[in-house]
Amino acid sequence: xxxxxxxFLLLIAYIGRAxxxxxxxxxxxxxxxxxxFAGLDERLSGMESDLAKLTxxxxxxxxxxxxxxxxxxxxxxxxxxxxxxxxxxSFYIRRARIKLSYEPTTGAVFVIxxxxxxxxxxxxxxxxxxxxxxxxxxxxxMGQFNRTSxxxxxxxxxxxxxxxxxxxxxLYPQERDLGAKIEADLQTKYEIPFKxxxxxxxxxxxxxxxxxxxxxVDNKKDVMLRGVYSFAFPSKGLGIDIGAHAYLGNxxxxxxxxxxDANNKDxxxxxxxxxxxxxxxxxMRVYYDFLGGMSLKGEYISGAISGEKGTTILxxxxxxxxxxxxxxRDFTGFYATWVKNIGKSNQIAVRYDSWDPxxxxxxxxxxxxxxxxxxxxxxxxxxxxxxxxxxxxxxxxPINESSTKVGGNFTKxxxxxxxxxxxxxxx
Amino acid sequence: xxxxxxxxxxxxxxxxxxxxxxxxxxxxxxxxxxxxxILSQKWAEVYMQxxxxxxxxxxxxxxxxxxAALINGSTDIANSSRPMKASEVEKLKAxxxxxxxxxxxxxxxxxxxxxxxxGVSELTIKQIGLxxxxxxxxxxxxxxxxxxxxxxxxxxxSGTFGFFKDNVVKTDYAPSCQTLxxxxxxxxxxxxxxxxxxxxxxxxxxxxxxxxxxxxxKTPGVYPTAETIKNRTxxxxxxxxxxxxxxxxxxxxxxxxxxxxxxxxxxxxxxxxFPVK
Numbered sequence: 046x047x048x049x050x051x052x053f054l055l056l057i058a059y060i061g062r063a064x065x066x067x068x069x070x071x072x073x074x075x076x077x078x079x080x081x082f083a084g085l086d087e088r089l090s091g092m093e094s095d096l097a098k099l100t101x102x103x104x105x106x107x108x109x110x111x112x113x114x115x116x117x118x119x120x121x122x123x124x125x126x127x128x129x130x131x132x133x134x135s136f137y138i139r140r141a142r143i144k145l146s147y148e149p150t151t152g153a154v155f156v157i158x159x160x161x162x163x164x165x166x167x168x169x170x171x172x173x174x175x176x177x178x179x180x181x182x183x184x185x186x187m188g189q190f191n192r193t194s195x196x197x198x199x200x201x202x203x204x205x206x207x208x209x210x211x212x213x214x215x216l217y218p219q220e221r222d223l224g225a226k227i228e229a230d231l232q233t234k235y236e237i238p239f240k241x242x243x244x245x246x247x248x249x250x251x252x253x254x255x256x257x258x259x260x261x262v263d264n265k266k267d268v269m270l271r272g273v274y275s276f277a278f279p280s281k282g283l284g285i286d287i288g289a290h291a292y293l294g295n296x297x298x299x300x301x302x303x304x305x306d307a308n309n310k311d312x313x314x315x316x317x318x319x320x321x322x323x324x325x326x327x328x329m330r331v332y333y334d335f336l337g338g339m340s341l342k343g344e345y346i347s348g349a350i351s352g353e354k355g356t357t358i359l360x361x362x363x364x365x366x367x368x369x370x371x372x373x374r375d376f377t378g379f380y381a382t383w384v385k386n387i388g389k390s391n392q393i394a395v396r397y398d399s400w401d402p403x404x405x406x407x408x409x410x411x412x413x414x415x416x417x418x419x420x421x422x423x424x425x426x427x428x429x430x431x432x433x434x435x436x437x438x439x440x441x442x443p444i445n446e447s448s449t450k451v452g453g454n455f456t457k458x459x460x461x462x463x464x465x466x467x468x469x470x471x472x
Numbered sequence: 473x474x475x476x477x478x479x480x481x482x483x484x485x486x487x488x489x490x491x492x493x494x495x496x497x498x499x500x501x502x503x504x505x506x507x508x509x510i511l512s513q514k515w516a517e518v519y520m521q522x523x524x525x526x527x528x529x530x531x532x533x534x535x536x537x538x539x540a541a542l543i544n545g546s547t548d549i550a551n552s553s554r555p556m557k558a559s560e561v562e563k564l565k566a567x568x569x570x571x572x573x574x575x576x577x578x579x580x581x582x583x584x585x586x587x588x589x590x591g592v593s594e595l596t597i598k599q600i601g602l603x604x605x606x607x608x609x610x611x612x613x614x615x616x617x618x619x620x621x622x623x624x625x626x627x628x629x630s631g632t633f634g635f636f637k638d639n640v641v642k643t644d645y646a647p648s649c650q651t652l653x654x655x656x657x658x659x660x661x662x663x664x665x666x667x668x669x670x671x672x673x674x675x676x677x678x679x680x681x682x683x684x685x686x687x688x689x690k691t692p693g694v695y696p697t698a699e700t701i702k703n704r705t706x707x708x709x710x711x712x713x714x715x716x717x718x719x720x721x722x723x724x725x726x727x728x729x730x731x732x733x734x735x736x737x738x739x740x741x742x743x744x745x746f747p748v749k
Contacts, residue, residue, distance in 0.1 A: 340569035432544040
């Protein structure tokens with residue numbers, strides 16, 4: 046009996062000790078793991094803080110690679126094509142851009158967007174944007190950015206057609222300019238769907254040489270104003286944007302010579318003379334939720350444009366590559382684009398655009414090719430392969446005014462049609 | 473002959489490409505607001521039981537993520553706990569030539585969560601805003617004990633983050649506000665931390681206490697209850713939305729119509745939100 050009691054006492058003591066040991070080791074293990082977790086927590090907070098800084102930096106970009114087939118006069122397409130070696134087709138990198146934006150605090154954004162070509166890198170966008178934090182209505186931009194026009198601001202990565210209208214390319218060469226802009230958007234704070242833009246630019250970007258792009262070439266600044274009101278009728282699936290814009294600028298003569306005025310009369314201009322670049326435009330876009338979405342977009346601009354012919358003499362003239370002669374002209378231009386979405390992945394678009402650089406002359410009255418009117422058709426079919434990739438097939442068909450006085454190829458419509466297959470990848 | 477075959481093949485290819493773009497499988501994808509995930513999953517679950525041929529896939533990620541997915545075509549329906557921004561509508565216009573379709577599908581109140589041991593139980597909207605902006609940093613400034621306030625909030629892609637910022641904080645959140653992925657994580661953090669404060673959907677307040685919210689110093693504090701949210705006396709209440717790129721057709725239309733029907737709206741209260749009708 047005593048032996049049995051002794052055995053049980055020993056057993057209890059052993060279990061008790063074992064439990065003490067087990068609880069102690071458990072506590073030790075818990076403490077050890079708690080410390081490890083605290084350490085991990087600390088490291089995680091540090092990493093979170095670093096990551097939060099990185100999320101303020103955003104990269105986006107796109108690449109447009111394309112294959113083009115030309116139906117040019119004598120099959121001489123763009124680029125190095127000559128009569129001796131006519132080029133009927135080519136592969137071509139149209140765009141390779143990466144945009145970096147950094148928003149260190151809400152409402153302050155820095156943007157840089159270089160454009161990469163195989164032989165050079167050029168700066169497309171470089172600006173600071175400050176958003177007003179009090180009224181949440183105004184934005185101030187300063188640096189190099191898009192001019193305030195619908196077609197210009199509508200990025201080529203989103204555009205339905207392969208290229209902008211001829212009018213936009215001539216009035217806003219290279220799209221950008223150096224300056225400052227104030228934008229007011231009354232939607233956020235006041236729920237009034239009105240947007241207003243006022244911009245002041247050097248006014249000589251994309252004309253003349255690259256040197257001319259760096260700084261202003263005169264003391265006068267060009268002013269742009271644009272306002273757009275957006276009507277929405279959600280129950281009808283209808284939206285209408287109506288707007289107007291004005292460009293009030295000038296061209297300063299950097300090389301003396303003979304110029305032609307708006308009435309086609311020659312006169313002599315000296316260095317420092319200033320000619321108007323002044324135009325007014327109206328714009329309208331209708332969006333209609335019809336079988337998956339459809340829109341009709343149009344713009345009409347009329348006014349006076351002026352420019353200088355580019356030469357090799359210094360200083361480099363204010364020559365717009367698409368308005369490359371000594372003259373002042375009253376012009377009109379417009380475009381109308383029809384876009385239809387088919388399902389989630391397909392979209393077709395047709396555009397008719399017109400550019401008349403000299404509305405006082407037509408047909409055989411036109412004596413120089415720069416005064417010829419162009420009416421162009423453009424067609425495209427876009428297939429959205431996924432979130433990042435789209436394939437576009439497009440055809441452009443410019444039809445020029447013919448004039449026997451201009452002569453040469455321009456006695457009839459010049460062959461200058463292009464068929465393009467483009468693959469665009471963006472992120 | 474070879475040319476004819478090539479033309480026929482090209483023609484068929486075009487027809488097939490366009491035809492396939494119209495082919496709609498009975499699969500609906502829903503993406504967006506984390507606040508709406510539970511509600512949306514419940515809708516999908518009940519609807520799929522009644523319509524076994526339909527598959528509805530619901531994922532979260534935040535309102536901004538859902539709307540971005542709608543714009544890039546990777547979802548049919550975007551759930552959002554905030555109205556679509558003008559910039560997002562512009563993107564829809566550019567991509568689909570439409571303004572999008574907004575469907576308010578439920579009402580929600582945003583609770584301000586406090587730890588149950590916290591002596592403070594009532595705050596004005598202004599005080600809450602100042603707390604999350606980092607201007608009030610100690611509980612004693614709002615009638616509590618002398619202890620620092622720890623802030624928990626949502627990530628910037630969240631509609632709740634945006635709604636709370638626009639309507640309560642009205643400036644940037646304090647840098648010390650710790651962002652967490654989802655309202656459940658915020659509730660969990662506040663539950664464990666005596667001096668914490670967080671915000672999120674009223675449906676999630678389990679194990680924490682709701683703060684009574686006052687419009688200003690003179691008005692009484694109001695709890696986020698079914699009644700106060702429905703009659704809008706609770707100051708931080710909002711609509712929950714579904715967005716589509718264009719007017720729905722086929723199975724998507726049937727699903728949306730069902731959500732807005734008395735049967736679909738009945739599901740809402742079971743999940744802690746409130747019907748729109």
